[in-house]
Amino acid sequence: MMKTMVEIALTPVSYLVLGEVARRGSATPYDLKVSVAESVGNYWSFPHAQLYKEPPRLAAGGLLAEEREATGRRRRIFRITDAGRRRLQEWLSSADSGRTELRDLGLLKLAFADLGRPGDVARLARAQAAAHRAHLETYRTLAALPADAMVWSLRRTLDLGLAYERLMAEFWERLGAD
16 A cells, blocks of 8 residues: 655754754664754754654655664654655755744843843853853864764854854853943
């Protein structure tokens, strides 16, 4: 019996899953969680539960193929299909990158700082500067890995992450010094 493919709307998480499965060859949802935590999870946050929900949805749409282990934990293993590769390639080739989202809780607090108590901004600035310096050190550790330890595309995103964390740490340090 031939499985009918259902056209499904794809989200950024859909493309994340398709890309990770394509890069790895196959993956369980747990593999995706670990892989994302070590790569794009450093700069793009989202509920990790989506990494467990999205692969079956993509499989229902014919973009991933699903196998289940016959014994043991009976894990679900996903592989990208030709249709999934085509959709991923269409997305990668698209010139539209969407609107950049900057979802930083510290900036949201700063936007409403005039409603707070005296000293709140200084405390916020110190905490934010320290947090961004810590992220910067994490990124520097990753950047010190051998060149072949990371694919070139992730290395380029790491370069931007380093610049962003430096900029944010400096911004908050200046704000705290005012």
